[in-house]
Amino acid sequence: MSITSHDIAREAGVSQSTVSRALRGDPRVDPATAARIVRVAERRGYMPNAAARSLVTRKTRTIAVVVADIKNPFYPELVEALHEALGRSGYRMVLVNERTDTRGQAGLAELYRGGGADGVLFVSVTIEQRVAKLLTASPFPSVLLNRDVDGADLDRVMADNAGGAAQVADLLYHLGHRRIAFIGGPANTSTTRDREAGFSKALAQRGAPLDPANRRAGEYSHRSGYQWATDLLDRAEPPTAIFCANDVVAFGALDAARNLQIAVPGDVSIVGFDDLPMASWRAFDLTTVRQPLTDMARDAARILIERIEGRDDPERERLVFPTHLVRRSSTGPPPA
Amino acid sequence: MSITSHDIAREAGVSQSTVSRALRGDPRVDPATAARIVRVAERRGYMPNAAARSLVTRKTRTIAVVVADIKNPFYPELVEALHEALGRSGYRMVLVNERTDTRGQAGLAELYRGGGADGVLFVSVTIEQRVAKLLTASPFPSVLLNRDVDGADLDRVMADNAGGAAQVADLLYHLGHRRIAFIGGPANTSTTRDREAGFSKALAQRGAPLDPANRRAGEYSHRSGYQWATDLLDRAEPPTAIFCANDVVAFGALDAARNLQIAVPGDVSIVGFDDLPMASWRAFDLTTVRQPLTDMARDAARILIERIEGRDDPERERLVFPTHLVRRSSTGPPPA
Numbered sequence: 001m002s003i004t005s006h007d008i009a010r011e012a013g014v015s016q017s018t019v020s021r022a023l024r025g026d027p028r029v030d031p032a033t034a035a036r037i038v039r040v041a042e043r044r045g046y047m048p049n050a051a052a053r054s055l056v057t058r059k060t061r062t063i064a065v066v067v068a069d070i071k072n073p074f075y076p077e078l079v080e081a082l083h084e085a086l087g088r089s090g091y092r093m094v095l096v097n098e099r100t101d102t103r104g105q106a107g108l109a110e111l112y113r114g115g116g117a118d119g120v121l122f123v124s125v126t127i128e129q130r131v132a133k134l135l136t137a138s139p140f141p142s143v144l145l146n147r148d149v150d151g152a153d154l155d156r157v158m159a160d161n162a163g164g165a166a167q168v169a170d171l172l173y174h175l176g177h178r179r180i181a182f183i184g185g186p187a188n189t190s191t192t193r194d195r196e197a198g199f200s201k202a203l204a205q206r207g208a209p210l211d212p213a214n215r216r217a218g219e220y221s222h223r224s225g226y227q228w229a230t231d232l233l234d235r236a237e238p239p240t241a242i243f244c245a246n247d248v249v250a251f252g253a254l255d256a257a258r259n260l261q262i263a264v265p266g267d268v269s270i271v272g273f274d275d276l277p278m279a280s281w282r283a284f285d286l287t288t289v290r291q292p293l294t295d296m297a298r299d300a301a302r303i304l305i306e307r308i309e310g311r312d313d314p315e316r317e318r319l320v321f322p323t324h325l326v327r328r329s330s331t332g333p334p335p336a
Numbered sequence: 337m338s339i340t341s342h343d344i345a346r347e348a349g350v351s352q353s354t355v356s357r358a359l360r361g362d363p364r365v366d367p368a369t370a371a372r373i374v375r376v377a378e379r380r381g382y383m384p385n386a387a388a389r390s391l392v393t394r395k396t397r398t399i400a401v402v403v404a405d406i407k408n409p410f411y412p413e414l415v416e417a418l419h420e421a422l423g424r425s426g427y428r429m430v431l432v433n434e435r436t437d438t439r440g441q442a443g444l445a446e447l448y449r450g451g452g453a454d455g456v457l458f459v460s461v462t463i464e465q466r467v468a469k470l471l472t473a474s475p476f477p478s479v480l481l482n483r484d485v486d487g488a489d490l491d492r493v494m495a496d497n498a499g500g501a502a503q504v505a506d507l508l509y510h511l512g513h514r515r516i517a518f519i520g521g522p523a524n525t526s527t528t529r530d531r532e533a534g535f536s537k538a539l540a541q542r543g544a545p546l547d548p549a550n551r552r553a554g555e556y557s558h559r560s561g562y563q564w565a566t567d568l569l570d571r572a573e574p575p576t577a578i579f580c581a582n583d584v585v586a587f588g589a590l591d592a593a594r595n596l597q598i599a600v601p602g603d604v605s606i607v608g609f610d611d612l613p614m615a616s617w618r619a620f621d622l623t624t625v626r627q628p629l630t631d632m633a634r635d636a637a638r639i640l641i642e643r644i645e646g647r648d649d650p651e652r653e654r655l656v657f658p659t660h661l662v663r664r665s666s667t668g669p670p671p672a
Contacts, residue, residue: 032473039475071416076406083406095431137368139375222617255618281558282591283619
């Protein structure tokens with residue numbers, strides 16, 4: 001004798017319509033009630049569980065988001081925005097915290113093998129050939145968000161990193177700075193590569209080319225900004241302005257100036273990139289470049305879901321969002 | 337004719353042993369090669385996919401971590417530690433970003449219904465009865481980490497919040513402070529409740545009870561710390577010391593003092609709780625209470641996995657980790 005929703009309703013002590021709502025995942029059903037209904041339905045063999053449903057539909061309704069360093073405050077911002085955008089389309093998010101630039105990639109390999117996701121968003125890849133190969137080998141639709149990799153056959157969504165950096169170059173030039181330094185993140189990231197290129201090019205066009213002696217490359221970390229700014233500010237002719245490749249590096253540079261009792265912006269101007277919420281805190285009040293993270297996340301999610309659901313365009317997309325310079329109190333004219 | 341691993345090996349252009357290694361998930365196989373093998377195997381119907389394997393084993397090897405606000409810098413720390421601990425035991429992590437204190441809980445309901453995880457770690461629940469009911473209704477083994485809920489029938493792992501707060505009370509008392517304030521987080525969190533209780537009790541035992549006029553409760557946010565500290569420091573007889581229920585609130589309080597040009601620690605001492613990496617940055621250099629997050633994450637993961645794998649003790653566990661006071665430059669004697 002086959003089990004009907006009537007049987008489940010009677011055993012769970014609810015109406016038949018509540019049973020069908022609960023099993024459809026309707027959010028109007030109280031979660032505790034829904035859980036009870038599911039337990040009864042599963043025990044009686046009425047409803048296939050997620051694994052069985054997934055076997056039928058071949059869909060997990062799950063998107064893997066691959067992040068290299070969740071502790072970098074940039075990523076929680078992006079992850080929050082993605083979580084919202086995916087949630088609105090009925091997808092949930094698996095967070096894979098993994099560096100793509102090192103050997104191993106156990107989580108990624110498991111993901112590729114296991115089929116536990118319908119698609120992948122890569123938000124912190126590096127630019128090596130081997131990474132391009134790894135991404136192209138993905139058995140699921142995949143989208144690059146924030147970072148770019150030459151030669152990977154994927155859709156990509158990013159900010160205009162070169163353009164944003166050029167806006168910083170213009171600001172510093174017009175304030176009167178000529179001894180200008182750049183502190184990059186990892187040389188193998190497209191964000192550092194494009195920001196440095198845009199910055200150098202704009203300064204060169206103004207006739208104030210970036211002195212190679214004033215370039216540093218490190219990590220996207222407070223420690224790296226602190227160490228390189230200390231190094232730069234200790235020189236005989238220190239820079240009067242430092243552009244840091246992201247906000248976290250700039251926070252480190254501000255701390256270095258504080259430690260050396262060098263006034264910001266009186267003695268040195270400091271600029272970041274990202275406009276993290278912390279950048280507006282009094283402790284930093286950092287001039288920086290805002291990226292439209294919410295819009296970027298929304299479009300990356302949309303493109304990925306279109307690929308998953310087969311409503312996609314055969315052409316790869318490449319969306320580049322304009323940035324916005326946010327002026328705060330960490331920049332001013334150079335010392336007289 | 338049935339498909340053998342020999343057929344797959346030939347078609348994928350690799351050895352048979354590479355095929356079996358790849359399909360076992362052995363990390364020694366290059367991810368791109370493994371992905372190719374999986375695609376061939378799936379196309380030929382050789383290997384059941386993750387959904388089919390999961391149907392057989394009834395295990396997803398996935399743990400859901402439910403967090404209320406991934407943008408609060410405390411959670412990425414904890415999530416990173418959990419990711420490590422779970423990864424070492426062969427589990428991956430699904431991050432569910434959801435407030436348990438509001439209606440809806442679409443993600444949690446979906447999780448309960450869908451069976452997409454083997455267990456749940458709750459790291460930012462609130463203390464209402466309704467939340468206790470919701471947690472107890474979980475169809476999976478579940479563990480409470482960091483926060484506590486009375487009446488929920490679950491294992492729990494947390495720091496000694498009351499004890500840590502008592503260490504702060506002792507420090508401030510011995511430095512000579514008597515006009516002391518407390519800025520809490522949400523009143524419906526066990527962390528704020530226990531820290532405030534431990535702080536009040538220790539001050540009362542010293543004969544310097546906390547003046548109710550010097551208590552504030554807000555959110556675990558920079559904005560809340562900024563607003564309440566501004567309010568407290570604007571009073572005719574401002575406090576000479578403020579204990580903030582977490583570091584993010586303390587960063588806001590430090591910013592308020594900076595904004596009002598009130599010297600820290602000359603005019604007011606400020607203390608936090610958590611010891612986030614940022615607390616040691618020069619911009620803050622915050623005296624705070626360290627929680628052993630890595631140990632807490634490891635034990636929460638262990639208990640949950642024991643429950644999932646049936647190696648568990650019928651008794652519920654309740655682990656309380658000692659805290660450690662970290663003195664930095666945000667505390668000193670009160671003004672003369």
